[in-house]
Amino acid sequence: MSQDNGVHAETGATSANNANNASSASGTTGATGATTDASLASRAKNPKKHGPKWWLISLIAVIVACAVVIGVTVAYGKKSDSADASAKNMIADTVTIGLKLAPTNLDIRNTAGSALDQVLIGNVYEGIVARDSKNQVAPGLASSWEESKDGLTYTFHLNKNMSFSNGDKLDAEDVAWSINELIAKQYHDADALTAVSKVEAKNADTVVMTLKTPNSNLLWTLTGRAGLVFDKDAKYDLKTQAVGSGPYTVAKFVENDSITLKANDKYWGKNKAKTPTVVVKYLADDNAAVNALKSGDVQVLAPITETLAGPFKSDSANYTVKAGNGTDKYVLGFNNASGSKLADKRIRQAIRYAINHKEIIASRGGADKALGGPIPSLDPGYEDLTKLYPYDQAKAKSLMAEAGYSTDKPLELSLTYANIYGTELGDQLRSQLKPIGIDLKVNVVEFSTWLQDVYTNHDFDISLVDHNESHDFYSWADPTYYFGYDNADVQKLYNEGVAATTDKERDAKFAEAAKLISEDAPADWLFNYRITTVTAKGVKGFPFDLNQTVLPLYNVTYSLAEFSQK
């Protein structure tokens, strides 16, 4: 009864729209709402005693209106600004590039990781020789060189009038000092120069390198960190600064975020920087990277997955999407050590027959290339070995049957790989190996765990990793490497190839060894990963091939006019 009273009074109040009535009504509600049971009363939901606070609502409305007006003004104001800029200059002063893996510091002497090679070599630091986009040796600080017949002496002829970005002269002294220092202090990559006995400056523009044993890999090695030339007289903190002879200098370095490169106005060579400022941004998160490209924060994105690049592909009026060649090998490494479940060659072969490489590549967007052996197409000794183990489930089944396994009595194997490669590959492999009688348990772990368990402790059945290094064929000739592959013939061929004095001889030996390895099936090579790059319309001169290790930026330009015409 009392409840009814309250409700009735309140509805009457709202319809009457009378202040006096309303206050009396709310008073009645309060008085009549009470029940005899105190605990029930405390739980009963009290109706609102006051009407809406009109002054508060109108205040909020005013604030929202102001915010909208300010927001619209700011947004449009910005747009007209950038439109003005694009009308004034055709070529942008700044190009921003989005990359993925960030270096922790700039110390290229000590810090591992290809992120440093990518941004610094060829742009800030230069080597005695350079590497082109086909992974071949090209002239760098040395314009030419000669190799003695026995392959033990290399004579480099340097360019004239070279200088560092701080104005110091660059001559043979600096070259010899840099390489000797690398060997003496065992800086990163010093082990690639173990064959070198001494490096001497013969005169201001001639450097002579003497070797203990011939090494057909030497020149290529010198295109990387081993051949970089530093200023002998400069004193600076290598971790945060860089003094090199390249077309760019490091203006600003923000850890895990960005590197700002400014054109080196003292640059000596002909590869002068075309864009005054290049900002390299590191975007670890894929979605953030895509948004940065869409909003125009970056003009280039490399790498991006083929699937994520889909929308840009269909918007070809504004973006260019292209996959470049590279040396990334997705290696499904088997544990070849004796005592391992995979010491049985039939099982290893069965796995290789059972994997449908074409399907895996198709699921990743189709940019990658099939790879049948340990050497990718950009490395010496490459040969198409994909025909050795074609997709053949029947053959795989019969090999497994020989080894004593079937779908009813499956072999349990574990696959361990780092979570950076995504879960899809493991899921696909599990379902491809299921029909031949392999029960694959997939452990997707942190990269550090992979390093610990697989790489260091060799505690695994099957591992999956992207071996992105170029010229890393040595790992198959090293029985202590994590897959524990020990084949005397391969080791002999490899050593002969390294000692070869001509490239042709080296390539032949490596190719022969690679075929032996592939036939032995110590691993399966899922595919040769090709890096997909997206550039906004108007960006020119950005390299697509091999751009995760060799990324010359001097040629990159961005014309705003083209972009604004869209």
Add this chain to the structure above:
Amino acid sequence: MSNSHNNRAAITRRAYAAVALRTMWRRAEGKFALIVLALWLAVALVSLVWTPQSLWTTDGYHVWAKPSAAHWLGTDGTGADVFSWLMAGSRTNLLIVLLTVVVSALWGLLLIAAMVARNSALASTSVVVIDALISIPTVLIALILAVPMGASIAVIVIACGFGYGLNLARVARPAALLAARSAYVESALANGASGWRVLVSHIIPNNLPVLAVQLSLSAGTAVLAESGLTYLGIGVPSGVPSWGHSLATSVKLINVFPLTVLWPGLIVTVVVVALNVFGDVLRDAIDPVANPALRQTAGSAGKEDER
């Protein structure tokens, strides 16, 4: 005699449950919660014996496909059927939720018992300890557990059970204390009742409404935690279907295939809302003070007892 008493108690309990269910069903949000939870249970059971497509079929040529007759919700990045994976995921999530609720209930009750203990040193220390422990985020506990255990369901259950148990204990403490210091408990103790008996027959029943709300909140949060931890790679291991797995694999491509993210996201949202609503409705339904129908049942049962 005791047998007939037990029988009668069982009958009363069943009557209580029926009344509570009916009360919940009468409210719109209660209907929603009950239907969603019943569906969840049904789908989880069906997925044990049947899914539209085998979970282990992958098809590299048809990844990220749009919904079609063969794949009702499309396919994921390996070409597997999203609908089948979500169906199978429901059973993993159900298991995780049930285990988490059990662990957090046991752990929480243990802590409540310590906090309302007659030994004042134990009581006050446990209050301080719980206040300190509650500051450790669940995700951090999970990350630490994942180091020795790797990605596993146990990581989620232990981390969530531990964290939510602490919350439960802290929220329930006032009501528990009220019961523990009440006149009827004092008289029970004076009559020689043990501490255990007081806990089981007085403190827990008096806390049931709070427990219901807290545990159903924990259940909802456990579903969210499963998704979050699996996304971080320390939850459900690879190859075990779960909603978090479906979310984690598709969320990277939300810009390109937003539809594939939508399904698991929608399911998680609906289930979490249902669980939270369920807790509220359950509290109202099993609390004799708030539910007059329950009082009537109790009254008639009491009369039967007297007879």
